[in-house]
Amino acid sequence: MESFKLTFVHRKTNHTLEELTADTTLMELRYAIEEVTFVPVDKQKLLVPRSAGIADLNSRPDGNAEADHRTLAEAGLARNSDVKVTVLGPSSQELERLYQDESEMHRRNAPRQYHPSLLRGTKARNTTAPGSSMSPFGSIQAHPTTSISSPLHGKVIDYLTRLSRDAGILHICKLHQFRIGTLTELLPWEHPGLLGLNENAGQRILLRIRTDDAEGFRDYKTTRRVLVHELAHNKISEHPPEFKILNSELNAQIEAFERAQQDGTHSLVEGDVYEPSAPALSSGLSGGHRLGGSTGGSVASGDADDRRQRILAATMRRLEREEQEIEQSCGSAAGSASQHGRRAPSAP
Structure with missing residues (x-):
C-alpha cells in the first residue's frame, strides 16, 4: 500500500x-x-x-x-x-506541574474568614437600584475552538454567566464603576499555569475555568478570586502598593456585602461592627495576664483599643503575605503594560 x-x-x-x-x-x-x-x-x-x-x-x-x-x-x-x-x-511534564499548581492554589484559596475587626466602620452600600438591569459585562463568550454544538459550550456560558451575575462581583463593579467588554475563557494549554488575563484595562478578561483536561470545571470560588484580581487591573496596571491596597479593598467589600446579605440587610449598621470583650482579646496571652498590668479586674478602654489595633495589624500582615503570593503568581504578557495575567505559582 x-x-x-x-x-x-x-x-x-x-x-x-x-x-x-x-x-x-x-x-x-x-x-x-x-x-x-x-x-x-x-x-x-x-x-x-x-x-x-x-x-x-x-x-x-x-x-x-x-x-x-x-x-x-x-x-x-x-x-x-x-x-x-x-x-x-499539554505535555505530560506540564500536566504534572499543573496538577501540583492546582493543589497549591486550592490550599491558598481555601475559604478565608476576615477578622471582624477588619470590618469596623465598613459599610456595604446598596447597589441594587430598583429597575437597574445594566450589566458591567458587555458579552459572555466561550473559547472560539469550542463549537456551539459541543455539550461543553453551554456549560462554559453558564459558568461565565454565573460569574457575571455574582452579587459580590456586581457589587464591587458598581462601587468602582468597573466595565468589562468581554468575559471569556482561557484554555489550559494556551498559557500553561496562567489563570487569568486582563487585556487593555478590561476590554477583555480571560479566565481559566476548565480543569487540565478541558472537560471539567475549576472551583468557582477560586475562579471568582482570580476575577477580582483581574478587575483590580482595570484601574491599576502592574502590582505597585496601590494595587495591593485596591485588591484587598475589593475582597473586604465583597466580604462585607455578603455578610450583610446573610444578616438580611443591604447595609451594615453605622459604627463598630464588632467590639471584642477584654477576655477575648487577652485569651492568647500566657496565663491570662493583661499586657502591661496585673491579672484580674477590668481592662481599661485604652488597653483594649491598643490590643484591637495590634490584632488588626497582625491580621493585615497575614493578609498582606497572602496577597503578595497572589501578586507573585500574576504575570504580565510581554509587550503590553495594560495586559495582566495571574499565574499559578510553582510548586514548592
Missing part, C-alpha cells in the same frame, strides 16, 4: 510523520504524535480546516481516544495529506 507523509503543527512548530498508509488508524496516529510532542493521547485535540472535508477527529467511539480505530482513509486524511493538522494539548 502506498505510503504518504502527514504534517502537523504543535505550538507553532511543524512536524512530519512519514510512512503513513491509508489503513493507519487515528489511534496509531495519536500515539505517533505523542512520541514527538509528549502530549498524552487522551489530552490531544486534533484540529483541521473546516473546508478540508475531513471528519471530526475528536469524535471518538465511547469517548475513548485509544478506541478510535477509524483509518486515515475513513477520516479523509489519506486523500488530503497536504492538509496540516493542528495539535493542541
